[in-house]
Amino acid sequence: MIRIGIADDLPMIRTGFELILDNERDMSIVASVGNGQEIIDACASRPIDVVLMDIRMPEVDGLAASEQILGQPDPPKIVILTTFGLDEYVARAISVGCSGFLLKDATADVLVGAVRAVFDGDAVLAPSLLRTVFDKAQTSIRSHEVQGISDLTDRELEVLKLLASGLSNAEIAERLFLSQATVKTHITRVLAKLGVRDRVQAVIAAFTAGIA
Secondary structure (H helix, E strand, C coil), X not given: CEEEEEECCCHHHHHHHHXXXXXXXXXXXXXXXXXXXXXXXHHHHCCCCEEEECCCCCCCCHHHHHHHHHCCCCXXXXXXXXXXXXXXXXXXXXXXXXXXXXXXXXCHHHHHHHHHHHHCCCCEECHHHHHHHHHHXXXXXXXXXHHHHHHCCHHHHHHHHHHHCCCCHHHHHHHHCXXXXXXXXXXXXXXXXXXXXXXXXHHHHHHXXXXX
16 A cells, blocks of 8 residues: 655645545555645654655745655655746755656646656656756766766666666566566666666766766
8 A cells, every 4th residue: 555645735736636546446645734844744753655745835845845854764755746847846856856746737647657656666757847857967967977887787787778768667677577676676776876866867867978
């Protein structure tokens, strides 16, 4: 069961998310709150696997709340949901370690798929925001992480290329005839060697190095 927290200052938005996600057999809403401080407190007081986080909220905004939550031991994965696709929001969400960034006009299927993907260790990003991510994050990783690519084994490099092409862990495992556990191990080693926080930054490194 995927335990989900929702943080949005609009009750109608929270209700909509609850109706969509609580209808899934493998998902359960364990917290639904209206500001950043409340979701910080919720994550500190109960097990939550995935947080759907609005950006513009009273008291503590979603990005500041995400940074605090991700600093806790064994934090949940966070998917930023917003009506705004502004560059600075995307860059900061990635820099603090959020696992996804979707616009609120995403379909119910996309939302459900995003929750499952980040729970399984994948990262999700609205297609309309991809260019922003590459443009904003290339400079910050160019000098360090790309140098780490030369340390990757042939298999790790192969996994990184498939990761950069948008494949999930399951799809990479099927393509390379490996178990998903083995793929996760390779990805963990890739992240460590590149010195990046998550899969999104690893993909950016691959594009920056010209291997994707």
